[in-house]
Amino acid sequence: MKNRKHVLVTGGAGYIGAHTVVELLNAGYEVTAIDTLERSEQKIIEGVKTITGKTFGFHKIDCLNKVAMNQLFSTQQFDSVIHFAAYKSVNESVEKPLMYYHNNVGSLITLLEVMKQHKVRDLIFSSSCTVYGQPDRIPVDESAPFKRAESPYGASKQLCERILEDMTTEGIRVVSLRYFNPIGAHPTGLIGELPIGVPNNLVPYVTQTAAGVRAQLTVFGSDYNTPDGSCLRDFIHVCDVASAHVNAIQFLEEQASASVFKTYNLGTGIGVSVLELVKKFIAVTGVPLNYKIGARRPGDVEKVYANPEKIVKELGWRYQYDLGQSLQHAWQWEKKVRGLA
Ligand code: UD1
Numbered sequence: 001m002k003n004r005k006h007v008l009v010t011g012g013a014g015y016i017g018a019h020t021v022v023e024l025l026n027a028g029y030e031v032t033a034i035d036t037l038e039r040s041e042q043k044i045i046e047g048v049k050t051i052t053g054k055t056f057g058f059h060k061i062d063c064l065n066k067v068a069m070n071q072l073f074s075t076q077q078f079d080s081v082i083h084f085a086a087y088k089s090v091n092e093s094v095e096k097p098l099m100y101y102h103n104n105v106g107s108l109i110t111l112l113e114v115m116k117q118h119k120v121r122d123l124i125f126s127s128s129c130t131v132y133g134q135p136d137r138i139p140v141d142e143s144a145p146f147k148r149a150e151s152p153y154g155a156s157k158q159l160c161e162r163i164l165e166d167m168t169t170e171g172i173r174v175v176s177l178r179y180f181n182p183i184g185a186h187p188t189g190l191i192g193e194l195p196i197g198v199p200n201n202l203v204p205y206v207t208q209t210a211a212g213v214r215a216q217l218t219v220f221g222s223d224y225n226t227p228d229g230s231c232l233r234d235f236i237h238v239c240d241v242a243s244a245h246v247n248a249i250q251f252l253e254e255q256a257s258a259s260v261f262k263t264y265n266l267g268t269g270i271g272v273s274v275l276e277l278v279k280k281f282i283a284v285t286g287v288p289l290n291y292k293i294g295a296r297r298p299g300d301v302e303k304v305y306a307n308p309e310k311i312v313k314e315l316g317w318r319y320q321y322d323l324g325q326s327l328q329h330a331w332q333w334e335k336k337v338r339g340l341a
Helices: 015-026 043-051 066-075 090-095 097-117 152-168 204-211 237-254 274-285 309-315 323-339
Strands: 006-010 030-036 057-059 081-083 121-130 173-179 181-183 216-220 235-237 261-266 291-294
Touching: 006 173, 006 309, 015 043, 015 237, 015 261, 043 181, 066 097, 066 309, 081 097, 081 237, 090 097, 090 152, 097 121, 097 152, 121 152, 121 237, 152 173, 152 261, 181 204, 181 237, 181 323, 204 274, 204 323, 235 237, 235 323, 237 309, 261 274, 261 309, 274 323
Parallel strands: 006 030, 006 081, 030 057, 081 121, 121 173, 173 261, 181 235, 216 291
Antiparallel strands: none
């Protein structure tokens, strides 16, 4: 008799996916990961194996490929699925909306069809605080209404959540985790984020500037209605994001009900400004950072941070790493990638 639960992780070579595979293996789960490796690298899979000292199945499969997905589900029995596979660039989604809807919504639909066919019912979905837009009240809690999404990326996450909520009538049980701003890297320095080309996100831009790959960081906007004029965000260590997926799976395992749709904010509850983060990076790493204040970036939300009470109370999750540790780990990873470590 099989005694370990078997989890399928789509997008398992991606930034949050790979850190989650580590947490699952450490928690004793059997894991199979799939990824196209279109925006991630095989070496991340090797890093996960080195960190955990454990092996797991990895297949280069596109979640949109129903034939390949059906074949996978025919040969393996999964107890649950964690669905990360998606595109995540806000800017790119504005330029290529169809590509975003096709990939992000299409892959979820294909996955749900295959899950249904093979009677796999438990799903953890990778959602985002972007579903809220600029909320009326912060810290924002899960009852806040969805505002019109600022980008096709945001709209794709809203749409996916709606699809999942509707799917509860078809026996799919869902936990949707709304990530705030995941940053950092594994403390071992063996896995981390690998942005393609010029990073859009703040922390990879900071670490690349510190490493001399980029000449200067621009802080987008200093005239926001915030204490220091720069945007406020809720930065959370990627390992803390990853560990919440284990709590979410265990939660679903404990549910007797045939129908579950739960959404949880996944943030620390601490609002940190862009300028505060920049200063913290300099303070904890001792590395100088060339930065300037620039114009606002179109589409940016002024301030958003989580009320994480629900996930703490219902899933028993807590974050472990503070901002300084997150930035140190991000820097350690950048140095490794650039051969500076
Ligand atoms: C956004 C989405 C998030 C999504 C993520 C994916 C919101 C509120 N958040 O995060 O859900 O998962 O994109 O990429 O919609 N900044 C600079 N200089 C830079 C880069 C960024 O000042 O070079 C500032 C931005 O203006 C922003 C903050 O840093 O205020 C964070 O930016 P970023 O890391 O891109 O994440 P979000 O835009 O918050």
